[in-house]
Amino acid sequence: MSRIDAVVVGAGAMGAATAWHLARRGRSVVLLEKFSRGHVRGSSHGATRIFRVAYRDPLYSRLAGRAIPMWRELEETAGEVLLEQTGQLDHGEPVAIDEIESALRGGGWAYERLSSAAAHERWPSLAFDREVIYSPDGGRVFADRTVEALTRLAQSEGAEVYFETxxxxxxxxxxxxxxxxxAGAWEAQTVVVAAGAWLTRLPGLDVPLPETRATAQQPVHFPIRPGYSFPSYVHHVGTDAIGHTFAYGAYGLESPGEGVKLGLDTEEEVDPDLQTGISAEALADAVDYAERWLPGADTSQVSAVRCLFTMTPDSHFILDRRGPVVVCSPCSGHGFKFAPLIGSLAADLVEGRDHGTSAWRLPAA
Ligand SMILES: Cc1cc2nc3c(=O)[nH]c(=O)nc-3n(C[C@H](O)[C@H](O)[C@H](O)COP(=O)(O)OP(=O)(O)OC[C@H]3O[C@@H](n4cnc5c(N)ncnc54)[C@H](O)[C@@H]3O)c2cc1C
Known part of the structure; x- marks a missing residue:
């Protein structure tokens, strides 16, 4: 058994990005994925994800800013468009919108505050709740295409990639x-565990982890009514505005070829190995929501997919190293937009450099 620089466990967005960065830095890398190429059982599948710099926590605004040139570099290397800055809206809970404004102002980002009536006039595809802020730097990233590009580029730089392994x-x-x-064993100087919702299920991963929960999400797509288009949107829902059904929040975007996407955050904890079917109740909630808040959506037709969130208690990511083990779990429902940056930070950890943030540390033993 020859010793390589790194084994990366999990070929979702984060593992594939880490393998790409390591391979292009000349490291010997094996990337292992338990399911097939392009599978739909984890967190990274589907055509699109929201890209936004508009965050309540300025840390993530700064990181999204750092991710933009890395997306552009990835696009150039892959020869395809992966990030489109088509604009993004936040609306709803005034405290949330004020905090976003403060983070955008502090970071020197462009933004506009609008009344809900003015916003609806400009974006008639959406109805708006209380306060609205528009960020022209947000938009969307192409998820499936990104994972495939990262995997392909990692392979072309010499990474060995094994699916169904x-x-x-x-x-x-x-x-x-x-x-x-x-299929056999690899000895490496470092392992990067980027196993998404399966993080806690890897025997021998003997490092203290924060409590994580895998929750099942069921985003839906509606056809877009003729003449309408959608920016990316996040609805900061207060329980006072809509009631218990949508207590956490709603988000979505125009997803080319799929229609308008709508996700309603849920707390349905699941076993990631037991894939559940489409929930009729969640589907009905989505239609109810769209009839109230998405006038540009044709709610007579709806399709749904399942996807997993790996939630930490504070919604921060986990990216830290203990001995030869790097834990890379940036989800909590908002990690995709940072994928090229996270891959680079994880590769830095493999190489013994730590530029991470204190919010992402593993707990002390
Ligand atoms: C419905 C939904 C909407 C989202 N919306 C957004 C958004 O708008 N914007 C945004 O930025 N982010 C969004 N996210 C979050 C983002 O998609 C995730 O942060 C990201 O996909 C996490 O990637 P990952 O590589 O950590 O996990 P995964 O994609 O789940 O990858 C982990 C991989 O590890 C593999 N694996 C597990 N165990 C093993 C093992 N023992 N051996 C080998 N392989 C293993 C799994 O099969 C899987 O392929 C959303 C997520 C979901 C589910």
């Missing part, structure tokens, strides 16, 4: 780690 256990020594799979 689960890591079944880690054996961690002081300065190396052995990663076992049904």
């Amino acid at each position: 689960p890591a079944t256990a880690l054996r961690v020594a002081d300065a190396s780690v052995t990663v076992e799979t049904p």
Whole structure:
């Protein structure tokens, strides 16, 4: 068994980005994925994700800003468009909109505050709740295409990629780690565990982790009514505005070829190995929501997909190193927009450099 620089466990957005960065830095890398190429059982599938610099927490505005040139570099290398800054709106809870305004102002980003009536006049596809802020730098990223591009580019830089090859256990020594799979074992200086909702299920991953929960999400798509178009939107829903059904929030965007996407955050905790079917109740909630808030959506037709969030208690990411183990779990429902940046930060950790943020540390043992 020859020793390589790194094994990356999980070929979702984060694992594929990490493998790409490591391979282009000349590191020997194996990327392991337990399911098939392009599978739809984790968090990274689907055509699009929202890209936004408009965050309540200025940390994530800054990081989104750092991610933009990395998206452009990835696009140039891949030869395809992966980030479109088509604009993004936040509306709803006044405290949330005020905090976003403060983060955008502090970061020197362009923005516009509008009344809900003025916003509806400009974007008639949406109805607006209380306060509105528009950020022209937001938009969308193309998710499936990004994962495929990162994987392809990692391979072209020399990474070995194995699909349908689960890591079944880690054996961690002081300065190396052995990663076992049904196809054999690899000894590496470092392992990067980017296993999404399966993070806590890898035998031998003996590092203290914050509590994480895998929740099932069911975004839906509606056809867009003729003459309408949608910016990316996030609705900061207060329980006072709509009631308990949509207590967490709603988001969506125009997803070319799919229609307008709508996600309503849910708390349905699931076993990631037990894939559940479409929930008729969640589908009905989505139609109810769209009839109230998405006048540009044709609610006579709806299609749904399932997707997993890996939630930490504070919605921060996990990106930290213990000995030869790097844990890379940037989800909590908002990680995709940072993928090229996260891959670079995870590769830095593999190489012994730490430029991460204190919010993402593993707890002390
Ligand atoms: C419905 C939905 C909407 C979202 N919307 C947005 C958005 O608008 N904007 C945004 O920025 N982000 C969004 N996100 C979040 C974003 O998609 C995630 O942050 C990101 O996809 C997480 O990627 P990941 O690589 O960590 O996880 P995953 O994509 O789940 O990848 C983990 C991979 O590890 C593999 N794996 C697990 N265990 C093993 C093992 N033992 N051996 C080998 N392989 C293993 C899994 O099969 C999986 O492929 C959304 C997520 C969902 C679900």
